[in-house]
Amino acid sequence: MTEPNLAPPALAPDAAPAVHRLRPADLIGKLKTDHLIYAASIIGMIVLWQVVAATFFKPPFFPTPPQVLAAAQEMVASGELFEHIGISMQRILMGFLIGSAIAAPMGLLMGSVPFVRAIFDPYAQFFRFVPSLAWLTPVVLWFGIGEISKVLIIVYTTVFIVLINTMVGVSHIAPNKLRAAACLGATPLKAFLHVTLPATLPFILTGMRLAMGNSFATVVAAEMIAADSGLGYLIFNSRLWMATDKIFVGIVCLGALGLVTDRFFRYLVVRFAHQYGPIE
């Protein structure tokens, strides 16, 4: 039930065109509908999983949801599961943060200074096509089988995605912004700090979000190196014992953790950087 709006129009000299903002009430309504659909979709998928696994497969080949849940409960009770999750998350976050910390400044520099770009661009373009998995053996040979190798593999994965996105961001800055800054008295350094950096931030954050996803994929590879802990280890080691239920616990955990981390990251972006540009 909506009432016709009888209030006189605002007296601003030329008011901004009515931006269609969702009012809080609408937003809550929309969220509720969305969440209901999400929940129904997830329940439907679990039911489908149950039916397919129970009807067409023998138990070890495709465990049913209750079997996976039972395995998970056992692993939670023994503390095994959280140990794997903890160590994997630690590797992912370290690699992701170190990689982003290297790539974002590097991308800004390469995007802004043609000389720097000319030096490093061939390598960026070359190595971004070499998947981290290809580096497993050399990395272990050079850095041993400890934590360093695993974190390095994730750093590698992160660096190129964030780097390329940052460079694209710099190239997307409207030339008029930099010209405006120049005629308002910004030195090249100040223009870099006050225009290039904030204008590129949405691209850096988008690159980081993509890299975060790839880090989850890569952690499985990284944990093949020194397999004594982590979700990747759990998945690969369980293979030897045909413990498919544990493999599924690992798979579900990776997906769920990735999803939660991504939502959290998006929340941070929307919360702190909304005015920098449209970020989805």
Added chain:
Amino acid sequence: MAAEFLVAQDVGYRYAARRGVDSAPVLANFTVSLTEGEFFCLLGPSGCGKTTVLNLMAGFLEPTAGALTLAGRPIMGPGIDRTVVFQGDDALFTWLRTIDNVAFGLRMRGMPQERRHAIAREYLHLVHLDGQENKYPSELSGGMKQRVQIARVLATDPKILLMDEPFGALDAQTRARLQDELVEIWRKTSKTIVFITHDIAEAVLLADRIGVMTKGPGSTLAAIIPVELPRPRRRSSPGFGEAWEHINALIDNEEAGKQ
């Protein structure tokens, strides 16, 4: 006769040769001399190199022939004595609130926040944007964005405002209001203004003198026409129609002469 202020002497501009082939010049033998405090309109068809003239005056481009001087000193690179109001809204800093957009030039000078915000508020008042200081550019209408741009360049107290079809993308009503306000601001601040437009009526309404440009390539000034109508001007003012016809005929003759 007032002293020469902004002078372009036989200015030419052409893009760098490609594969050894010289490109046709955008500008050739462009000469004009502006006096301080003058409102000068540069009028010409799209693609005739008006924006190139402005970019040369701003120092974004260097002339390939001739020279530009401001108060006798050659123009070298962008400077805070010549600030630009750009055509589109992509020159605003979308991550800064209105007040910080306006205060940007002052911040570059290292002025403390409290002072620069106080000054920015004065200029927001001048362009009738009181109460909008905390909005982001994406929350403003096209007309308001151009007002922010005008306030932003005025806040740094330049000698010259270079305006590149600043009202070109606005609806007719907003445009007319901003034209009036610009004349008012010009009267209050007595800045020198170079205003680019392809709209004859806009030029007649605003300018002390109108520089009519020829079509490119190698465009130049066909004529400089003083507009001696009293201010404030209206489209219905006596003499407005005649001035319009005079310039229109000039442009028609110019084009006919080329064919």
